[in-house]
Amino acid sequence: MKKALIHDWYYVNGGAEKVIHSINNIWNDFDHFALIDFLSEEDRDFILKGAKVNTTFIQNLPTAKKDHRKFLQFFPYAIERFDLKDYDLIISSSSSIAKGVKTNKNQLHICYCHSPMRYAWDLQDQYLEGLKFKNIILKKYIKWVLNRMRKWDLESNKNVDYFVANSNYIAERIKRIYKRESTVIYPPVDIEKFHIENNKEEYYLAASRLVQYKKIGLIVEAFNKMPEKKLIIIGDGPEMNRIRKSANKNIQLLGFVPDKKMTKYMQKAKAFVFAAEEDFGIISVEAQACGTPVIAYNKGGSTEIINNNETGIFFNEQNPEAIIDSVTKFEAINFDFEKIRKNAVRFNKKRFEEEFQSFVEDKILKKH
Numbered sequence: 001m002k003k004a005l006i007h008d009w010y011y012v013n014g015g016a017e018k019v020i021h022s023i024n025n026i027w028n029d030f031d032h033f034a035l036i037d038f039l040s041e042e043d044r045d046f047i048l049k050g051a052k053v054n055t056t057f058i059q060n061l062p063t064a065k066k067d068h069r070k071f072l073q074f075f076p077y078a079i080e081r082f083d084l085k086d087y088d089l090i091i092s093s094s095s096s097i098a099k100g101v102k103t104n105k106n107q108l109h110i111c112y113c114h115s116p117m118r119y120a121w122d123l124q125d126q127y128l129e130g131l132k133f134k135n136i137i138l139k140k141y142i143k144w145v146l147n148r149m150r151k152w153d154l155e156s157n158k159n160v161d162y163f164v165a166n167s168n169y170i171a172e173r174i175k176r177i178y179k180r181e182s183t184v185i186y187p188p189v190d191i192e193k194f195h196i197e198n199n200k201e202e203y204y205l206a207a208s209r210l211v212q213y214k215k216i217g218l219i220v221e222a223f224n225k226m227p228e229k230k231l232i233i234i235g236d237g238p239e240m241n242r243i244r245k246s247a248n249k250n251i252q253l254l255g256f257v258p259d260k261k262m263t264k265y266m267q268k269a270k271a272f273v274f275a276a277e278e279d280f281g282i283i284s285v286e287a288q289a290c291g292t293p294v295i296a297y298n299k300g301g302s303t304e305i306i307n308n309n310e311t312g313i314f315f316n317e318q319n320p321e322a323i324i325d326s327v328t329k330f331e332a333i334n335f336d337f338e339k340i341r342k343n344a345v346r347f348n349k350k351r352f353e354e355e356f357q358s359f360v361e362d363k364i365l366k367k368h
Helices: 015-026 041-048 068-080 124-130 136-159 168-178 216-224 240-246 259-268 282-289 320-330 337-345 349-367
Strands: 003-007 030-034 089-094 108-113 162-165 182-184 204-207 231-234 251-255 271-274 294-297 312-315
Touching: 003 015, 015 041, 015 089, 015 282, 015 349, 068 136, 089 349, 108 349, 136 168, 162 168, 162 349, 168 182, 204 216, 204 259, 216 231, 216 240, 216 251, 216 320, 231 259, 240 251, 259 282, 271 282, 271 320, 282 294, 282 337, 294 320, 312 320
Parallel strands: 003 030, 003 089, 089 108, 108 162, 162 182, 204 231, 204 271, 231 251, 271 294, 294 312
Antiparallel strands: none
């Protein structure tokens, strides 16, 4: 059986790429496809076991490495140019464009959906607000592009035979937007990389790419109003300069930090703070695997990961006051670090690989 694995893009080693790593653990004979591939050799060895990725013309466009999203209007055309007619099994890993690859009735296409295209649907207004363009005509053009992307996204979901959702939250979005059913298989978390640290230190931790929808700026606003509490932020991205300028002295921005160092910060943190409405949130599971409780926004995948008042605490509004209130409540609770880690173990990597392999093989049998 000839197999293709198509991912939106390769430029960081994030949660979606950990899914790719596990799928490659199950089957080692994929041909790989993506819009772009700018992975470091270290990340390529981990995610793809060193495999070559077939990319689109966007790979060679000027500044694509720095900001591929500026070529959004070309994404559908680029992905549809992949010729996959000789493949029996196509697995797409998609939060944007990968599921739109052209297939035919003789092929089996299974999409592991991290999210329906965010900027075309629920986050379109946030996406437009985050643009720095002052040119009204340009903004109108971008809005037109996003509307076209939404129509394409709806139409292209017909190329998928089966959807697998990374959470119940995303399964509901798939049903609402695409009018399709899906099977929930939580993504893999390498629990064994993390160990409990009982001697927590007096700091809170936030970590993610510094992009608008991750709401790191909101966490900074809250801790600016709690000058006696230390916050450490790990990550880099387009919001870095704005966040650095707004942060008070009790907030330390470390930028990019290697995985091993990041794990140490996570182990020793008093709590991990997570303010985004996330599709799943692997990093929140990793924090709990360290015995570190999570203070999180009570929406999205977090509600499936965290047990309120046992492995963390929720806040109900995305504003500084809600975060401040949750920190106060958090400090009045004595958390059981062993119980927190036990909650994380249910998301382990072996569980994902067994569930996903079983799902795919069942669909192959039904197809043939």
